[in-house]
Amino acid sequence: MATGRTHRPATRSRGIPEATVARLPLYLRALTALSERSVPTVSSEELATAAGVNSAKLRKDFSYLGSYGTRGVGYDVEYLVYQISRELGLTQDWPVVIVGIGNLGAALAGYGGFASRGFRVAALIDADPAMTGRPVAGIPVQHSDDLEKIISEDGVSIGVIATPAGVAQQVCDRLVAAGVTSILNFAPTVLSVPDGVDVRKVDLSIELQILAFHEQRKAGEESSAEEGPDTDAEPAVAAPPAPRGATGDTGRKGPDGDVPAVMPA
Amino acid sequence: MATGRTHRPATRSRGIPEATVARLPLYLRALTALSERSVPTVSSEELATAAGVNSAKLRKDFSYLGSYGTRGVGYDVEYLVYQISRELGLTQDWPVVIVGIGNLGAALAGYGGFASRGFRVAALIDADPAMTGRPVAGIPVQHSDDLEKIISEDGVSIGVIATPAGVAQQVCDRLVAAGVTSILNFAPTVLSVPDGVDVRKVDLSIELQILAFHEQRKAGEESSAEEGPDTDAEPAVAAPPAPRGATGDTGRKGPDGDVPAVMPA
DNA sequence: ATGTCTTTGTGAACGCGTGCACAAAGATGG
DNA sequence: CCATCTTTGTGCACGCGTTCACAAAGACAT
Structure with missing residues (x-):
């Protein structure tokens, strides 16, 4: 049976990098907003901030689609909306x-x-x-x-x-x-x-868990200087299970040594 | 004004790569399922397929947390559940x-x-x-x-x-x-x-649009073997060209884009 | 105790993505 | 027509992430 290949094995679809494809909808949304405000043209800098990305990245992304900009002026909003829509396949139902x-x-x-x-x-x-x-x-x-x-x-x-x-x-x-x-x-x-x-x-x-990780890190940073022995997270779950009959502590090493790999006594 | 920094500027939080953090919830889920079936230990290979990732990647990910495995045996499920939960900050409310x-x-x-x-x-x-x-x-x-x-x-x-x-x-x-x-x-x-x-x-x-892109690519591959960079696939859509004076016909719509930017053929 | 076998942990190479920095291109004004 | 100015398009370098491949480590059998 076919193993589920969910991840993309570096599939550069049609020469367009996957990371770029993932950003095209972002640009499209920003461009649509501009279009509704009847803005005729937009520079890569403006559009980049509107989409929340780097302007160089945006220009490189667009370069994969073709040269749709005009130097000294910027990009025609309507034209770009059309090009991205077409590239994403949104011109069809x-x-x-x-x-x-x-x-x-x-x-x-x-x-x-x-x-x-x-x-x-x-x-x-x-x-x-x-x-x-x-x-x-x-x-x-x-x-x-x-x-x-x-x-x-x-x-x-x-x-x-x-x-x-x-x-x-x-x-x-x-x-x-x-x-x-x-x-x-x-x-x-x-x-x-x-x-x-x-x-x-x-x-x-999953998204929440990733946020929790960073949140924990932020909380730990501000109080790590002090908070001596009280730093243990007071696990609401069961006691940390011993690793399979590991009687004496084998001295679990952390990656860098500074990480409390073992639960704080 | 504070520019919205949504993207992560290579923030290697706490030595753990961001990509690894994003996968920890995945491992945690798979491990929880094993735990419920009372599976005591699991090898990196088994867990990797359960989580849908490469086994080498999984081992490297775990290596950032510490040496929690036993060579020749694998990982203790309960112990690993606890460690990942703690690392993600899920042991607190x-x-x-x-x-x-x-x-x-x-x-x-x-x-x-x-x-x-x-x-x-x-x-x-x-x-x-x-x-x-x-x-x-x-x-x-x-x-x-x-x-x-x-x-x-x-x-x-x-x-x-x-x-x-x-x-x-x-x-x-x-x-x-x-x-x-x-x-x-x-x-x-x-x-x-x-x-x-x-x-x-x-x-x-956005997720749907990314799918549509690949869907379009798949459909295009099977039907036309060519399709050069020559972009004008001649769709029956309003105005592909005219990067400058695209005046008029693009009758804009309501508030938050409830109509496709270009009408479907 | 010793050898074999399994599986981890990781060094190293590679590829992708990102961002800098600049030359080319075109608009604009004189 | 020429000079200047703006903005694109991109070559290049760098860093992160992924993957391979293998030595080290421990379990297990004899």
Whole structure:
């Protein structure tokens, strides 16, 4: 069976670096805002600050798309909006199915950011018969029995999984078998997909955990000078388990030696 | 004015690379699953496939934390769970406020992944008086007038913004002024924060746009073997050219871009 | 105790991404 | 038409992250 290759093995798609592709939507959003304010042109410096990136990076990113700027002037907003939209494939209609209409699925169904970017919610699918037919965000929920039919009839190639983690893999398998080749996964699971299928993962709790790490670091920095023996985090979890019959302390070494690798006595 | 520094300027926090920190929650999840199945030890190879990463990368990641493995055997699951939890700061309680209780905010309030990782939803805050007092996911919504009081009284340092884009920046400012130093932003805006405040952004439509890019590439590959740098694929769209005098026809739309910048063919 | 076998931990090479700094390009004014 | 000024596009260097490959370390059998 195909091992789930979620990560991208340095796939430089079409010569455009992956990091650049990830920033294009950012630029597009900033450009759209400018367009709505009828701003005709914008310099790389202005647009960069609006998008929250470095101006040199922005110019290099655009250079992968082509020479769409005018030296001494900047970039034509409308033209650039069109070029980026086209490069991202947003000039065409992308039907999307959302599977799992719980709290999150309902939120996604009503999310305005989808329709505004060329994505059309083709169907909402849930396994609960009680949900079937009930309109969510104006779209009637369909039962998961019809999943394959819906996908093939509407030519859906992008699926969003917002189910519990336990069923995410089988939902994924059915989506892929039915012809879906891109999946946005909100379930906290690593999905296994065959080659040729793209998976992107959004995990809300992971983001919070990363924030917690930095928050802890910040808190530790300001009080590390003092706070002598009180620095132990007072674990709310069980006592630190001994590493598998390690009777005496084998003297667990930290990476640099300054890290309290062992729990502070 | 403090320029919004959203991106991390190569901040190697505490000697642990940022990329490693971002993967720790992944390992933690896989380890927790093993722990629940009472698996005593796990090799780097097994854990790596469970987490969907390379085994060498996993070992190097763990090496930043310390030498927690046993050669010839592997890693003690319970011990590693504890160590990673401690490193991420999950052994302590993190009160979190969620601002903006719309569809998404409600979904976040009920998301189980928070509580299970040491995060406690301290308060739900919304600007709509009609929402005040109404329980969402068992927690009564409070009015945004009390935002500062709630944060200082509960010692909240992490805030989640799930408001419309238009008010995200002012909500952010109030959060920061009240003492919040980490923000998880779901609004499609670049937030400006002073130094020392961490911002992580989750943008649902950006993920979809990245998928669309790869989807388009896949579709293009199978149909046309050529497709040179000659960009004019002749779409039936309004105005590709005219980088300068693109006057008129681009009838702009409503508030926050609810129509594709270029109409689909 | 000694040898074998498994698995970790890490040195080193490589590739990607980032940012600097500057020359080329074009606009603009005289 | 020429000079000057602005801004793009990019060559280059550097640092981070990834991966390979292997020696060191410990378990286990004899």
